[in-house]
Amino acid sequence: MTTGSCCTVHPIAAERLGPVLRSTNTTISPANHGRRTSTRSTPQADLLVVGHISTGDPSTPSAEAMAVSDGRIVGIGSRSDVDGLTGPSTTIVAPDGVVIPGLVEPHMHIWASLLNLDWLDLSHEACPTFDDVVSALRSAVGGAAPGEPLMAKQxxxxxxxxxxxxxxxxxxxxxxxxxxxxxxxxLHYMYANSTALAAAGVTDTTPDPPGGTFGRVDGRLNGVIGEVPAMMALMAAVPMPTSDQITDGVRRILDAAARRGVTSLREAATGTLGGVGELALLHQINGSRRLPVRVSTAQFSIMGDRTPSEVAAAWRDADVTPFSGDDMVRADAWKVVTDGSNQGRSGYFLQPYLGEESGGKANWTPEGLRDVLEVGLSDGWQVMVHTNGDAAVEFALCAMEDLLPHHPAGDLRHRFEHVSFSTDDQLTRMAAAGISPSFLMNHVYFWGAAFRDTILGPERAQRLDRVASAYAAGMRPSLHSDYTVTEIHPLLSARTAVQRRLQADGTVLNPAECVSPDQALAAITTHAAWQIHADDRGSLGVGQRADFAVVSDDPWASDPDGWPEITVSETYLDGTPAYQG
Ligand SMILES: [Zn+2]
Structure with missing residues (x-):
């Protein structure tokens, strides 16, 4: 978890990873692992999956056999329903567990998450008390080689x-x-011990750099370092990652997603650190060995100091156009960020934060926002707009309402991201404009109490993540992690959508916004797939891709309370193993 927003680039990540990523190859070379051509006139299954199958399709929720040919489901139902589809060459698999559709993570960040992948995790999830923080540090210090710096995060x-x-x-x-x-x-503060300060050459008499502070008490450094210019001094002592480490990190992040049953995801800000090279690298990694998860990318609309038109041209020049790529890595969206993080008090609100005079501000002028959206719409992209506070939703919605009549949407399924705080009127207008929300659902679980007690007050906190209202307005909402803001764990997000329980005190935040188990599961399968233009995923039915997970219990038939503990033993893409636990 972070109170920064992963939708924006942190200068430290840009400084540490950008040069390595920019130095990678920028030629986009799709691998086409998944593209096979069949000459068969009648489909004969090359794979038959038998056992407890939960389809995710409410009209036919369960099955006992699923036949797969060339990566697609050609039959699903009882054993006798698929008998005629199999032959001597059909491989029969009887997984030890329940077969469910592969889960879909519609908004996470690969690049922004690489820098601190190996750092000690001190998040509230990992360390529920401050004593846990201290003991985690103590045991990490004890378990490491002398001389090696210990870096910790979150x-x-x-x-x-x-x-x-x-x-x-x-x-x-x-x-x-x-x-x-x-x-x-x-990401606004660091804490360092005497050895780290000495290694960085920071002493009691080192002057504060412009915009940064080395905290002092009575002239002596207290180890609290504020803001990027000062934090950079400490980071200079940490080695830069190599491109091999970056490649390895990408695979580890995707493996961790697969471990939670994910078979497709959306990287929500591609190009933030290394421009086009990030997408080229994903294709390259996939070309050397198929990725464990399909990646849909949202091209970031900012690259250094280029104008939005120049950024769009850079993507076009690299042949990155809507839905270009292959079955594993596909460019699908244009990403725009309108405000910051609500828990970091940089989200943009109609009313001030509790005890403050300001409700935050937008990242763009109204003209600037219209321009950057216009550029994406003109190139035919699905636009994916980060809107955290209710004023940000209003700001982006007004711009889209102005622009969309000039850009017939076709079936682009424009999205607003987080939509953490919204009004009834905004949800109604989003539905009318054909824009659907994706919610960072565990805002409720992890920060619900902080919003209620210290950031926004009890009344406004009720309006956090209004999934039931989004359904009532006729939209197809999805749930996401915004990894590394929270862990990729769709079933935990889905449980929070059902229960809206706060981690801090176990109370329920606005029961009227709780959704049914089926609605919560649709938001991490079929609706999330629809939002990333992957209609052939998210449920198991004839014609769908054979992307599925083998899990310890059926979420569609079990108490949501136990969903986060469901384990994943295998995942498959196009009927071939992608991940094995
Ligand atoms: Zn994000």
């Missing part, structure tokens, strides 16, 4: 009573001789 003091700080003295007691650097989840 420490979020706002989620602990009294907002405790990791001071230099405390970190020195944990590790007197090994460098320790902890990054705050907001």
């Amino acid at each position: 420490f979020d003091p706002s989620l602990y009573p009294g907002e405790p700080v990791l001071t230099r003295d405390l970190l020195d007691r944990i590790s007197p001789d090994r460098s320790v650097v902890v990054v705050n989840a907001s």
Whole structure:
């Protein structure tokens, strides 16, 4: 979890990863692993899956056999329903578990997540109390080679009573001789011990850089480092990743998604750090060995100081056009970010934050926003607009309402991301404009209490993640993780959509917005697939791709309370193994 927003590029990530990514090949070379041609006049299955199959299709919810030919489902139902489709060459598989459609993660970040992949996780999820933070640091220090710096991430003091700080003295007691650097989840602060400060050459007399601070008490460094210009001094002592490490990191992130049953996902800001090279690298990695998860990319509308038109031209020049690529890596959307993070108090609200005079601000002028959206719409992209606060939703919606009549939408399925706070009127207008929401559902679970108690107050907090209202307005909502804001774990998101329980105190935040189990599961399967233009995924039926997961229990037939504990033993893409646990 982070109180920053993964939809925007953090300068530290840009500084550390950008040069490596920009130096990679920029030729887009699709691998076409999945594209096979069949000369058969009648389909004969090359794979027969037998057992407990939960289809995700409410009209035919379960089956006992599924026949697959050339990666597509050619028959599904009882054993006798598919008997005529099999032959001597058919491979029969009887998975040890329940077969469900592969889950779809419609908004996550690969590139922004690579920098700290191997850092110690001090998130509230990993460390529910401040004592847990201290013990996690102690055991990591004890378990590592001397001299190796310990980097830790996602420490979020706002989620602990009294907002405790990791001071230099405390970190020195944990590790007197090994460098320790902890990054705050907001990405605005770092905490360092004496060894780390010395390695970076920062002393009591080092002047603060413009825009940054080395915290001091009575002239002595206290180890609290504020803002990027000062944080960069500490990061300079950390080695840059190599391109092999980046490649390995991409596979690890996708493996972790597969481990949660995901077979398709959307990378929600491609090109933020390395431009076109990021997409080229994904194709290259997939070309060397098929990825474990299909990746749909949203091309980021900002690259350095280029204008939106110049960014669009850069993508076109690389032959990146809507739906270009292959079955594994496909370019599908144009990403625009209108505001920041609500828990970081940089989301854009109609009313001020609790106890403050400001409700945040937009990232664009109205003209600038219309321009960047216009550029994406003109090139035929699905637009994917980050809107966190209710003023951001209004801002983006007004612009889209102005623009869409000039760009007949066809079937582009434009999306608003997070839509964390919205009004009834906004949801009605989004539905009318053909825009659907994707919710970062675990905002409720992890930050619901913080929104209620300290950030927005009890009344506004009720309006967090209004999935039931989105359904009532006639839309097809999806749920996402915004990884690394939260872990990729669709079944945890779905449980939160059903229960809206707060991790902090177990209370329910606005029961009127709870959805049914079927609605929550549709939001991580069929609706999420629809939002990434993958209508042949998200459910198991004739003509669909054989993308499925083998799991320990059937979510469509079990209590949502237990969904997050359901384990995944295997996933398949086009009927061939993609991940094995
Ligand atoms: Zn994002």
